[in-house]
Amino acid sequence: MAKKKQSNSLGKVKMSRHLKKEWQIYSLLLIPVFYFIIFKYIPMLGNIIAFRKYSGGVNIFGEKxxxxxxFRQFMRDHAFWRAFSNTLILSISYLAVRFPLTLIFALLLNEIRNVKWKKFVQTVSYLPHFISMVIIAGMIKEVVSLSGPINTLISSMGGEKVSFIQEAAWFPPIYIISGIWQALGWGTIIYLAAMTGINTELYEAARVDGASRFKQALHVTIPGILPTIVTLLILDIGGIMGSNFEKIILLYLPSTYETADVISTLVYRMGITGGNFSYATAVGLFEGIIGLILVTSANFLSRKVTESSLW
Known part of the structure; x- marks a missing residue:
C-alpha cells in the first residue's frame, strides 16, 4: 500500500510539473471544451420538454x-414514419455509394507519382467541400432546371424536358450524386494520411514477389489502413439518422415530401414553423437514441469481427 501511495504521489507531482510546463498548449483546449459544454451539453437539458407540455414562454421546462x-403521438403519425423511412433510404443509399467511392478515389490518388498532378487533382476534388451549401443548392437547381444543361441535352436529343427538382422520384438521385461530388475529395484526406504511415518496406517486398500495383493496394495498402476504414465506417453508421438537413431543406418542395422529407426537416417544420416544440423534441430525442444504438452496435460488431473499434 505504501509503495502504491508513493507511486500515486509521484505521478501527481509529474503531472503538475507537466501542466506547469505545457500550460499554453492545454489552454488551447478551453475554447473547444467551453463550446461543447455551452452548445452541446447544456442544451441537452431541453430534452425534458419531450415529456412535458411546452408552448413557449419563460418556463423553459414546460407547463405540466x-x-x-x-412519443405515442408521433408513433401514430404517418408523416413521422414517412420521414423515418426516407431518412434511412437516403442515408444508407448515400453511404453505400459514397463510402466505397471515397476509398477507391483515395487509393487512386495514392498511386499518382507525379506530385504536381496529384496536388492539382486533390485541389480540384477538395474545392466543392468549401462552397457554401446555399450556393451548392443554387447550382444544383440551375443544373436540373428546365432551362439547365441536362434538360437542354435531353431536348436536343428529341426528348421531353423533365422537372427534376419538382418530381419526388428524382430527389434521391439528385441528393446522392450531388453529395458525392461535394464530399468525395474531402473524404480522402484521412485515408491519405493513414497511407503515409504504412511501412514502405512492405511495398518493396511485394514488388520483389512480383505483385502488381493492384495487388499491392489490395494486400498492403488496404490492410494497412483497415483500422481507419473501420473507424470512419462506424462514425458514418452512427450518423445515418442525421441526414444533411441544410441541403435537404434548401432543395425539397411540398411536391417532393414523399421521398425528401426526413426526420430533421419534420422536426424543423413541427417545432420551429408549427410551434409544436414538445412533439418536435420527442422526435429529435428518438432520433438521437436510434443513432446511439447504431454507433454502439457497429462498434461492438467491429470489435468482434475485425478487432478494431472506437472504444
Whole structure:
C-alpha cells in the first residue's frame, strides 16, 4: 500500500510539473471544451420538454408533465414514419455509394507519382467541400432546371424536358450524386494520411514477389489502413439518422415530401414553423437514441469481427 501511495504521489507531482510546463498548449483546449459544454451539453437539458407540455414562454421546462404522450403521438403519425423511412433510404443509399467511392478515389490518388498532378487533382476534388451549401443548392437547381444543361441535352436529343427538382422520384438521385461530388475529395484526406504511415518496406517486398500495383493496394495498402476504414465506417453508421438537413431543406418542395422529407426537416417544420416544440423534441430525442444504438452496435460488431473499434 505504501509503495502504491508513493507511486500515486509521484505521478501527481509529474503531472503538475507537466501542466506547469505545457500550460499554453492545454489552454488551447478551453475554447473547444467551453463550446461543447455551452452548445452541446447544456442544451441537452431541453430534452425534458419531450415529456412535458411546452408552448413557449419563460418556463423553459414546460407547463405540466405528460409522460410519453408525444412519443405515442408521433408513433401514430404517418408523416413521422414517412420521414423515418426516407431518412434511412437516403442515408444508407448515400453511404453505400459514397463510402466505397471515397476509398477507391483515395487509393487512386495514392498511386499518382507525379506530385504536381496529384496536388492539382486533390485541389480540384477538395474545392466543392468549401462552397457554401446555399450556393451548392443554387447550382444544383440551375443544373436540373428546365432551362439547365441536362434538360437542354435531353431536348436536343428529341426528348421531353423533365422537372427534376419538382418530381419526388428524382430527389434521391439528385441528393446522392450531388453529395458525392461535394464530399468525395474531402473524404480522402484521412485515408491519405493513414497511407503515409504504412511501412514502405512492405511495398518493396511485394514488388520483389512480383505483385502488381493492384495487388499491392489490395494486400498492403488496404490492410494497412483497415483500422481507419473501420473507424470512419462506424462514425458514418452512427450518423445515418442525421441526414444533411441544410441541403435537404434548401432543395425539397411540398411536391417532393414523399421521398425528401426526413426526420430533421419534420422536426424543423413541427417545432420551429408549427410551434409544436414538445412533439418536435420527442422526435429529435428518438432520433438521437436510434443513432446511439447504431454507433454502439457497429462498434461492438467491429470489435468482434475485425478487432478494431472506437472504444
Amino acid at each position: 408533465w405528460v409522460g410519453f404522450r408525444y
